[in-house]
Structures are given as structure tokens and as C-alpha cells.
Amino acid sequence: MVSTILNTDVKQKDADIAVVVAVTSRALFECEADDDGGDDVYGVGLAFPLLKALHRVNERLLEQNPAESLLFDVILITTDSQQQQQSSRIISSTRHYGLDVGRFCFASEDDFIESLLKNNVQLFLTTDRNEALQASQNGVLSVMLDQQIASCPSEQLRVMFCGDAIIRPDAGPSQQASQSFSSQLGEMRRRFGMLDTPLSIILVTSCGGRESCGSALRTLRSHGVSVDEAYSLAGSPRGPILSLLRPHFLLSDRFIGLDE
Amino acid sequence: MSLNNGQTLTASKQDLTKNDSSNRAPWEDAKMVLKPSTSTRKPKPPKPENAITIAVSSRVLFNMEKEQQIYEQQGMEEYIKYQVEHETQPFSPGPAFSFVKALEAVNTQLRELYPESEELFDVVLMTNNHAHVGLRLINTINHHQLFIERFCMTGGNSPIGYLKAYHTNLYLSADPVKVREALEEGIAAATMFTQEKIMEVSQTQLRVAFDGDAVLFSDESERIYKAHGLDKFFEHEKAHENKPLDHGPLKGFLEALGKLQKKFYGKGQRMDCPIRTYLVTARSAASSGTRALKTLRSWGLEIDEALFLAGAPKGPMLEKIRPHIFFDDQMFHVEGAAEMGTVACHVPYGIAQRVIKREIKDKEISSAPK
Numbered sequence: 001m002v003s004t005i006l007n008t009d010v011k012q013k014d015a016d017i018a019v020v021v022a023v024t025s026r027a028l029f030e031c032e033a034d035d036d037g038g039d040d041v042y043g044v045g046l047a048f049p050l051l052k053a054l055h056r057v058n059e060r061l062l063e064q065n066p067a068e069s070l071l072f073d074v075i076l077i078t079t080d081s082q083q084q085q086q087s088s089r090i091i092s093s094t095r096h097y098g099l100d101v102g103r104f105c106f107a108s109e110d111d112f113i114e115s116l117l118k119n120n121v122q123l124f125l126t127t128d129r130n131e132a133l134q135a136s137q138n139g140v141l142s143v144m145l146d147q148q149i150a151s152c153p154s155e156q157l158r159v160m161f162c163g164d165a166i167i168r169p170d171a172g173p174s175q176q177a178s179q180s181f182s183s184q185l186g187e188m189r190r191r192f193g194m195l196d197t198p199l200s201i202i203l204v205t206s207c208g209g210r211e212s213c214g215s216a217l218r219t220l221r222s223h224g225v226s227v228d229e230a231y232s233l234a235g236s237p238r239g240p241i242l243s244l245l246r247p248h249f250l251l252s253d254r255f256i257g258l259d260e
Numbered sequence: 261m262s263l264n265n266g267q268t269l270t271a272s273k274q275d276l277t278k279n280d281s282s283n284r285a286p287w288e289d290a291k292m293v294l295k296p297s298t299s300t301r302k303p304k305p306p307k308p309e310n311a312i313t314i315a316v317s318s319r320v321l322f323n324m325e326k327e328q329q330i331y332e333q334q335g336m337e338e339y340i341k342y343q344v345e346h347e348t349q350p351f352s353p354g355p356a357f358s359f360v361k362a363l364e365a366v367n368t369q370l371r372e373l374y375p376e377s378e379e380l381f382d383v384v385l386m387t388n389n390h391a392h393v394g395l396r397l398i399n400t401i402n403h404h405q406l407f408i409e410r411f412c413m414t415g416g417n418s419p420i421g422y423l424k425a426y427h428t429n430l431y432l433s434a435d436p437v438k439v440r441e442a443l444e445e446g447i448a449a450a451t452m453f454t455q456e457k458i459m460e461v462s463q464t465q466l467r468v469a470f471d472g473d474a475v476l477f478s479d480e481s482e483r484i485y486k487a488h489g490l491d492k493f494f495e496h497e498k499a500h501e502n503k504p505l506d507h508g509p510l511k512g513f514l515e516a517l518g519k520l521q522k523k524f525y526g527k528g529q530r531m532d533c534p535i536r537t538y539l540v541t542a543r544s545a546a547s548s549g550t551r552a553l554k555t556l557r558s559w560g561l562e563i564d565e566a567l568f569l570a571g572a573p574k575g576p577m578l579e580k581i582r583p584h585i586f587f588d589d590q591m592f593h594v595e596g597a598a599e600m601g602t603v604a605c606h607v608p609y610g611i612a613q614r615v616i617k618r619e620i621k622d623k624e625i626s627s628a629p630k
Binding site: 193194195200203209210211213214217218226227228229230231232233234235236237240241244 | 302304305307308336337340390391392394395398399401402408409410411412413414415416417421422424425426
């Protein structure tokens with residue numbers, strides 16, 4: 001049984017237009033396994049800086065146009081029964097940090113997928129590989145956050161596209177989800193100029209040469225995404241470049257886990 | 261039954277052979293695909309740690325003067341708009357172009373002699389440009405048939421980290437600030453200037469010319485010259501003839517060139533080696549030159565030609581040598597070389613840079629109203 005609770009601290013977004021991003025409670029907060037800490041506020045988790053960055057994009061969008069409806073609409077979702085039972089603690093922690101979370105979905109491992117679909121989630125952020133796989137198989141664009149990639153001190157939201165994956169023709173169920181999310185991201189990016197943007201879009205192609213990168217640039221452009229930074233690695237190791245780029249998360253047309 | 265099979269086989273083989281103009285059997289086709297071809301397939305870029313990586317900025321590889329003007333006068337948005345509008349129009353070559361072509365010519369010859377080796381030049385485009393300019397840059401690389409597969413378009417962020425990630429052996433840029441940053445991080449770097457007239461350079465032999473002090477060698481001797489004058493300089497150098505100078509920022513690059521040269525020598529190509537190096541120094545052969553040569557020898561490095569000018573201008577000598585690139589720490593020499601058509605690069609290292617600053621300051625004080 002999923003219970004959905006609105007966060008009355010924040011203004012609700014227009015559900016039809018906003019970009020719905022779901023983040024798991026375990027990604028957002030440090031939820032220990034042995035949970036008897038009572039009503040104490042949780043410590044911050046891997047997804048915390050990312051959420052702050054999403055919030056900043058929203059703020060800047062509203063600064064430019066107070067009637068803006070193309071905003072990030074963040075849902076906090078629990079994906080196991082243990083977390084499901086920590087609802088009050090999760091809500092109070094969210095309020096404590098003043099996070100821009102629109103609503104809470106308290107689901108368990110059996111029904112969180114259904115919850116993602118019902119809420120029209122366009123991007124699912126989790127630290128659990130199985131959850132990401134499951135969601136992806138059900139057509140939801142999923143990202144598994146990991147230590148190296150997600151803990152980015154950057155204020156600017158940095159989203160990275162892995163170019164070699166974009167041009168692969170395999171049409172997974174989440175390829176369409178990926179394209180639609182990318183288009184919306186592209187539209188958000190267009191609200192800002194070249195400099196001083198709260199959102200930066202990065203393209204990296206790992207294996208192919210310059211033509212591979214050129215193709216990816218064209219493909220992204222056809223989806224309405226203008227890239228800010230582009231890197232063609234042509235076989236050189238990804239690790240050093242990734243640690244310099246420090247994206248908040250990586251996107252491809254299917255679920256991406258650790259270095260694939 | 262077997263006869264039938266045999267007949268069927270023969271029949272199909274003949275059919276295929278009829279259709280296939282090159283008269284090859286299908287399994288031979290398969291063999292061709294599996295065998296690595298060297299002539300028609302594009303070679304794979306070498307691993308960064310094996311290669312000699314040369315990073316070039318877009319403004320030195322190509323001529324972007326017009327676009328640079330638009331950026332300076334009309335700002336970023338107009339600049340990007342212009343670039344995108346002219347996306348299919350390739351840039352014309354910039355000052356680093358002939359140098360990069362020469363590197364590729366050396367690579368071709370190295371691949372012929374050592375097909376399995378990754379000890380090659382690897383040219384990386386390292387630009388501050390936004391990826392909006394990316395397609396125009398890629399189209400231009402295609403148009404000029406350059407072999408550049410790796411690039412970083414940092415969208416305004418510093419390239420220094422990426423230079424390190426690529427194990428860069430030499431960084432060439434039009435921006436002196438970035439060059440200085442790179443030098444401070446221990447990366448050989450130089451600011452490249454556009455030459456005032458085009459000088460014809462060799463298509464088959466890469467020629468690299470270096471100044472000595474504060475380029476290949478440290479600036480220790482130059483400090484003495486600046487502090488105590490020419491006589492003291494000569495005295496000092498003679499006295500310390502057998503003490504090797506400390507190394508300068510471009511020593512590593514000369515070393516890398518030497519490593520490749522030895523690969524050609526190993527195949528009997530010493531006399532007409534596709535790489536040739538030059539020392540073009542204001543030192544004089546009679547006195548201070550000896551210490552320079554002995555230092556090189558102590559490092560186990562060879563230089564093909566050493567030209568001791570004893571203070572004479574370098575321009576005319578460089579015009580005779582026709583290097584693809586010349587490195588000097590003093591703008592006076594860089595400008596002189598560029599005037600006469602040499603692609604000259606400034607290495608902003610050592611005492612010469614501080615002296616310039618002081619001279620500018622002195623001039624400002626003296627011309628101030630009394």
C-alpha cells in the first residue's frame with residue numbers, strides 16, 4: 001500500500017509540465033540499517049548535493065520568470081518496507097533541511113515501481129543497483145548514483161551524456177524515456193545564456209573518434225539538447241576525465257551503473 | 261548423397277564467384293575481414309601513456325581571427341551564433357597547422373617501420389570553446405584531413421587538469437595565461453604566435469628549433485648575465501664548463517623527440533631522419549657554448565645542429581633552417597623570428613619575464629607627469 005503525502009512547505013509544481021525526478025530515501029539521507037534513532041534528523045546522503053543543485057536550477061528559472069512551470073518536481077520515494085515505516089522521520093528530516101521535495105511516496109519493494117509509473121517519474125535516482133535495473137526494465141530512466149560520481153561539490157547542476165551509448169540503435173524501453181527527459185533538460189538549458197548557467201550539459205564519447213562525438217552532438221541537437229562541454233576520449237581511460245568533470249549523474253539510453 | 265552435396269557446394273561457389281567481381285570465395289572474404297588492414301582502415305589512437313601527446317588550442321591550429329574579433333567586440337552570444345551559422349565553413353590553417361601535419365607525416369613513417377608500436381605522436385585538440393563550436397571544429401578537421409580523434413572542449417573551464425589526464429608532453433596555445441599555468445604544473449608549454457608571412461617548410465622532415473637558456477636549460481646563467489653583464493656571464497660559464505646546467509621546461513620534449521629519432525636510427529635512417537632538432541642560442545661557440553653542449557651530452561641527449569649566434573639576431577638563421585616550430589623565452593627573439601616567417605612560440609619561463617615587467621614599470625614611472 002503506497003501512501004502519498006504532499007509536502008506543504010513547498011509550492012506544488014504543475015504536474016503536466018514539470019520534470020518529475022524521484023529520489024530514494026536511502027540516496028538522500030544516511031539511513032542506518034538498525035533504525036531506532038527515534039525522531040532524530042537523518043544525516044545527508046549521496047544525493048543531497050544533487051538535490052541542492054536541482055533546487056538552484058528551479059530558483060534561477062523562477063527568477064527569470066516567476067510563472068515558469070518547466071521546473072524540477074522532486075518526489076522522495078521509499079523502496080523497502082523498513083524505510084516505509086520511517087515516514088515521520090523522513091518527513092521531518094526533509095523539512096529540517098528545507099529541501100524542495102514536492103511529495104513523499106511511501107512504498108515498499110513490491111510497489112515502488114508502480115508508484116514511479118503512476119507519478120509519471122521521468123528520472124529515478126537510487127543508490128541501489130537492483131532498483132535501478134528494475135525501474136529501467138519498466139521503462140523508467142534510472143540512474144545509479146555512486147560515491148565517485150554523485151558527491152560533486154559543484155553548485156552548478158552538471159549532467160553528463162555518454163555519447164557512445166546515445167548512438168547505439170538498441171531501442172530499450174527506456175530509450176524513449178531518455179529522449180524525452182533529454183529534450184526537457186535541453187529546453188531548461190535554453191532558458192539561460194552561455195555564461196552563468198545553473199545547469200551544464202556535458203557530452204563524453206569513450207570509444208569512437210571525432211565522428212562518433214560529432215554524431216552524438218548532432219543527435220542531441222535533434223532532441224533539442226545543446227551541449228556545453230564535449231570530450232572525445234577515443235579510447236583513453238575514462239576515470240581521470242570523469243574525476244575532473246565531476247558530473248552529478250550520467251545518462252545513456254539505458255541504465256548505466258559503474259564504469260561500463 | 262555426398263556427391264550431391266559436393267555438387268551443391270561447387271555450384272554455390274561458382275555462383276558467388278560469378279557475382280563477386282573480385283573473384284574471391286566467401287571464406288576468403290571472411291579471412292580478409294579478420295586480418296588487420298593497414299592501408300584502408302583508420303589507425304587506432306595510441307594509449308596516452310605510450311604516446312607523445314601534443315595538445316593544441318583551436319586558435320593556434322586554425323585561423324579564428326575573425327571569430328575572435330566578434331567575441332571581443334560583440335560578446336559571447338554573438339560569437340556562438342556566428343560560429344553555428346558558419347558551421348559547414350571550415351576554418352583556414354593557423355600557425356600550428358604545418359607543425360601538426362609534420363607530426364602526422366612522422367607518424368606515417370613510424371607506423372610503416374613499427375606497425376605494432378604505440379610510440380607515436382598523438383595530437384589532442386584542447387580548447388576552451390563551448391561545444392557549440394564543436395561541429396565546426398570537427399568539420400574543419402575532416403576538411404583538412406587531420407588525424408585528430410581526441411579533443412576536450414571545456415566550455416570555459418581550465419584545461420590544466422585535462423592536460424595532465426592526457427599525459428601531455430607539449431601544450432601550445434594562443435593564451436599566455438593558460439601557458440603559464442601549464443608551466444607551473446610542470447607541463448612543457450608555449451604561447452604560439454601567428455607568423456607575419458608564410459615560410460615554406462618541409463613536408464617530409466619535422467624540424468624543431470629550441471633556444472637554450474630558460475627553454476632547454478634553466479635560467480640560472482641568464483640570471484648572471486642580467487645581474488652582472490656579459491663579461492661576468494662568459495667568465496662564469498667558462499668556470500663552470502663541466503657542471504651541467506639544470507634542466508628547463510622544454511627538456512622533456514627534446515627527450516621525447518630523441519626517443520623517436522632513435523627508432524629511425526634503428527632502421528638505418530640516420531642521415532635522412534624524418535625528425536631534425538636545432539639549438540639556436542645567443543651563446544657563442546668560443547666560450548659559453550661548450551657548457552651547453554656538455555650539458556646535453558650529460559643528459560644523454562643529442563641535438564642535430566647547434567647554432568651559436570653570439571648575440572646576433574635569430575631571424576635570418578631560422579629562415580635558413582625553416583623549422584616547423586621555434587621555442588624561445590624572450591619575446592624579442594620570438595617577434596624577430598615571426599617577422600621573418602618562422603612559427604615562433606614564447607616560453608614564459610625564468611628571469612626574462614620578470615625583467616620585462618620591471619622595465620614596463622620603470623617606463624611607467626619615468627613617463628609619469630612630474
